[in-house]
Structures are given as structure tokens and as C-alpha cells.
Amino acid sequence: MLKYRLISAFVMIPVVIAALFLLPPAGFAIATLLVCMLAAWEWGQFCGFAARGQRVWLAVLCGLLLAVMLFTLPEYHHTARLPLIEFSLWASLGWWLAALLLVLFYPGSASLWRESKVLRLIFGFLTIVPFFWGMVALRSWHYDSNHYSGAIWLLYVMFLVWGADSGAYIFGKKFGKHKLAPKVSPGKTWQGFIGGLFTAAVIAWLYGTFAKLEVAPVVLLVSSIVAALASVLGDLTESMFKREAGIKDSGNLIPGHGGILDRIDSLTAAVPVFACLLLLVFGTV
Incomplete structure (x- = not known):
């Protein structure tokens, strides 16, 4: 299993970096749309869609919705200050606050949605659509002056999430004693959680200190810590839905890693939350 995980990682990381830096915003949006369609296909299991055809239609409908939303935007839209993007990013904040309550009060909270496919x-x-717009908004950031500015910021968010996840694993393995959310994800501990946040803070401080940014260090630090918190919530939320669906992995598309959602669950929360804070709340457009 470890061998397959390493091979998949060595393949995926260069592909992700290449997509970030080599694709223009339109091409990147299409690539992200395809990832979201695969995520929607896997989400169908959480909705109780056992038939392959139902999940295919769900993926197609998700892709059509994102495509229609994309084509309604002006051709030249390298800004987050458009109603459609703003609404999606603000909706993300609302959804993840609601998801926090669902996780905190699980399994009792499941009685509110367990029997409702709708x-x-x-x-x-609410998970996939704002993730798409968060990716697109960050990739397009300052594209006029620097084609790679948005790519660097997206890569930063990914490193932030991966770093927080690695820090949580190391600290949890070394010091973990008290369970964070035993009814949702028994393997996570408070010590790992704090270690992950500490790692994210160090990454944000180093980046803010040594990188030449147009963003105040305190803005970067606050946005990064909240995004790291959101990444943990994204992971826990998917674990909650998988537990209710009675499955271990969201899919088997990536050998050794599971499905697309298993790889991007933290990013589905961290990316739109980070984009909302950085671009809208603090107004660093």
C-alpha cells in the first residue's frame, strides 16, 4: 500500500504543479471543473446513489452547472469582485460554519439529514461549487501583472494544508493522547490538531517574512490559520459522511490514496475560505 501511495504522489505532484503554472486561467478552470465532476461522482455515494448511472448523471449535472456559471461571467474576469464568485465564497463560509455544528453534534446531528437525499x-x-470558484479566483489573482502570481498563492495554500496535515500526523503520533472527534474520526487527537496549527503558523510566518508579498503579514497569518482550521473541518466532514455511508474511501481512482474526495477533502474547505478571507474580507484584490 505504501508503495502505491508513493508512486501516486510522485505522479500527482508534478501534474498539479504543471497545471498550476502552465495552464492559462481558462484551461485551469476546465481542469478544475473535471476534478469537481469526479468529486461529484464520489459524493453520490454519500447521497445513497448506489447505481452507477445515477452517479454519472450527478457528475454531469455538476459539470453543466459549473460550465453555465463560468460562461455567464465576462470574458475578461481576473477579479473576485463579481457577484457570482463573491456569493459562492461567502456561501462557503456559511456552509463550513454549519458543517462545524454537524460534526460537533454528530451522530445526533445526522438525524437532520440522514434520510434526506436532497x-x-x-x-x-456547497462543498464542490465554492471550491471550484476559490480555485479559479485565486488562480486569476493579479493575472494582468503577473501570470504566475495566482499559481504561487494556490501552491501556497496547498503547501499550507499539506504542512498542517503532516504536522498533525507527527505531533499526534508523538504526543497524541486525547481524541479530537472520536465519533467522527477516532485517529485524530487534540495534540495533533494543535501541532498542525503550529506548523501552519510557522509556514505562514516564513512565507510572509521571506516572500515579497502585497499582503500584510498579519493578514496572511490570520487567513492561513483560519484556512488550516477549515482544512481539518473539511477532513472531518468527509469522514462523517463516509461513516454514515458505511464506506472507508470515497473511491479507488488513486491507487493507495482512495478517491478524489479523499485527496481534496481538506482543500475543499481551505481553498474557498482562504480566498474569501484574503480577497473579500481583507479586500486584498
Whole structure:
């Protein structure tokens, strides 16, 4: 299993970096749309869609929705200050606050949505659609003056999430004693959680100190810590839905890693939350 995980990682990381830096915003948006369609396909399991055809239609509908939203924007839209993007990013903040309550009060909270496929579909779209727009908004940031500015910021968010996840694993392995959310994800501990946040803070401080940014260090630090918190919530939320669906992995598309959602669950929360804070709340457009 470890061998497959390492091979998959060595393949995926260069592909992700190449997509970030080599694709123009339109091409990057299409690539992200395809990833979101695969995520929607896997989310179908959380909604109780056992038939392959139902999940295919869910993926197609998700892709059509994102494509229609994309084509309604002006051709030249390298800004987050458009109603559609703003609404999606603000909706993300609302959804993840609601998801926090669902996780905190699980399994009791499941009684609110367990029997409703419609609610679980809405949860899926509130996870996937803002993630798409967060990716697109960050990639397009300052594209006029520097084609790679947005790519660097997206790569930063990914390193932030991966660093927080690695820090949580190391600290949890070394010092973990008290369970963070035993009814949702028994393997996570408070010590790992704090270690992950500490790692994220160090990454944000180093980046803010040594990189030449147009963003105040305190803005970067606050946005990064909240994004790191959101990444943990994204992971826990997917674990909650998988537990209710009775599955271990969201899919088997990536050997050794599971499905697309298993790889991007933290990013589905961290990316739109980071984009919302940086671009809208602090107004660093």
C-alpha cells in the first residue's frame, strides 16, 4: 500500500504543479471543473446513489452547472469582485460554519439529514461549487501583472494544508493522547490538531517574512490559520459522511490514496475560505 501511495504522489505532484503554472486561467478552470465532476461522482455515494448511472448523471449535472456559471461571467474576469464568485465564497463560509455544528453534534446531528437525499445533495454542491470558484479566483489573482502570481498563492495554500496535515500526523503520533472527534474520526487527537496549527503558523510566518508579498503579514497569518482550521473541518466532514455511508474511501481512482474526495477533502474547505478571507474580507484584490 505504501508503495502505491508513493508512486501516486510522485505522479500527482508534478501534474498539479504543471497545471498550476502552465495552464492559462481558462484551461485551469476546465481542469478544475473535471476534478469537481469526479468529486461529484464520489459524493453520490454519500447521497445513497448506489447505481452507477445515477452517479454519472450527478457528475454531469455538476459539470453543466459549473460550465453555465463560468460562461455567464465576462470574458475578461481576473477579479473576485463579481457577484457570482463573491456569493459562492461567502456561501462557503456559511456552509463550513454549519458543517462545524454537524460534526460537533454528530451522530445526533445526522438525524437532520440522514434520510434526506436532497439535503445531502445540497451539502455536496456547497462543498464542490465554492471550491471550484476559490480555485479559479485565486488562480486569476493579479493575472494582468503577473501570470504566475495566482499559481504561487494556490501552491501556497496547498503547501499550507499539506504542512498542517503532516504536522498533525507527527505531533499526534508523538504526543497524541486525547481524541479530537472520536465519533467522527477516532485517529485524530487534540495534540495533533494543535501541532498542525503550529506548523501552519510557522509556514505562514516564513512565507510572509521571506516572500515579497502585497499582503500584510498579519493578514496572511490570520487567513492561513483560519484556512488550516477549515482544512481539518473539511477532513472531518468527509469522514462523517463516509461513516454514515458505511464506506472507508470515497473511491479507488488513486491507487493507495482512495478517491478524489479523499485527496481534496481538506482543500475543499481551505481553498474557498482562504480566498474569501484574503480577497473579500481583507479586500486584498
